[in-house]
């Protein structure tokens with residue numbers, strides 16, 4: 001056998017990944033359920049490197065050097081289980097099945113456990129960067145055993161994106177499903193980033209009265225500062241684009257109903273289970289679903305809103321700077337929440353994830369790649385036990401400086417009737433965390449009143465219950 005690695009599932013992501021390996025000098029066995037795809041890949045791109053096309057699973061496995069490394073790039077869900085069931089009986093102890101799809105991390109846990117019992121390494125691996133990234137360098141987030149990473153790491157690192165400092169955007173995230181979990185949160189953060197950018201655009205358009213072309217320029221200027229990122233860059237491109245058929249700004253001819261494939265929803269569902277507030281991501285997922293409820297929007301379209309004039313040109317200029325601050329502060333909060341979620345899962349599942357390493361590998365290749373991620377890496381380098389990004393001195397300073405602008409943008413949005421659930425939720429979270437006292441004390445009182453759920457006191461240890469329906473004496477219950 002000659003192949004260093006194999007890829008099965010040769011739709012665009014799988015084909016591009018196989019080509020990426022071949023272009024980096026690895027011999028790649030390629031296989032697909034429908035053999036026409038395998039043939040097409042080798043016909044079109046065979047000259048890019050060494051491919052070993054295989055028609056059957058047996059041929060594919062026989063082409064691989066041991067320990068065998070098989071990357072599965074099929075549709076997440078039943079197809080993944082079907083492929084595992086097909087290949088597992090053909091493999092030997094120590095071989096590796098790498099699932100590069102967007103699997104739910106609980107499926108990955110189940111599959112890893114089942115294959116581990118057969119002596120096979122199952123490596124759930126997050127791969128971010130879309131089709132382009134798969135070909136030219138994605139961010140790669142492998143889970144699975146430390147042993148499997150020894151055999152896979154060098155190959156994966158060779159095809160991964162490189163961060164600005166030259167280091168590969170690939171690291172062993174942690175055991176079993178740690179890689180797929182972290183990829184899921186990456187996508188959740190991506191939802192939040194996109195929502196915050198959308199809110200900034202909406203404010204610049206509807207409150208400041210700027211045209212899409214002018215807003216594109218504003219985003220371009222933001223992209224030279226602390227917001228420098230792939231998403232801000234493509235936002236400017238999309239806003240500057242004109243529809244060829246009508247000559248209208250492209251954003252004005254696109255139906256305003258956002259779709260989703262589900263990783264954002266998974267992030268929020270998992271956050272609820274872990275008890276971690278990720279309000280930024282949740283608002284982003286809900287904002288997409290609000291946009292998609294055409295029936296509700298039509299039914300409510302006659303409801304009154306505030307009567308407000310757009311800002312004067314001078315006010316509009318100043319407003320743009322405040323929106324930048326609000327966007328930045330909200331982004332810091334949403335990343336703080338995302339990192340808390342990764343930390344909570346790491347503790348819950350015993351993954352021991354290096355939180356700084358996660359930010360380091362997101363500096364390149366993936367959709368949320370940004371200069372900003374190097375700041376998060378630095379914050380965890382300074383304090384690996386950092387409880388929240390908001391406690392990092394530099395981030396705290398910046399958010400503190402931004403807060404006046406942030407508050408004024410949220411109040412202006414409310415006054416003008418422009419929804420900013422992302423900015424508002426982020427600000428509410430910031431104010432909740434820094435509050436000396438929260439009204440949760442009252443909530444506890446209510447719970448004790450109607451359900452005898454007991455409460456703790458600020459001045460004494462133990463749990464207490466007040467006899468609400470009797471003489472209102474207090475008894476200690478624990």
Ligand code: 2AM
Pocket residue numbers: 009010011032033034037073074075078079080082083
């Ligand atoms: P196909 O070309 O034979 O349809 C994306 O759909 C990729 O997943 C394709 O390569 C597709 O193979 C593969 N795929 C989908 N369902 C599959 C299954 N049950 N078994 C094997 N491959 C599957």
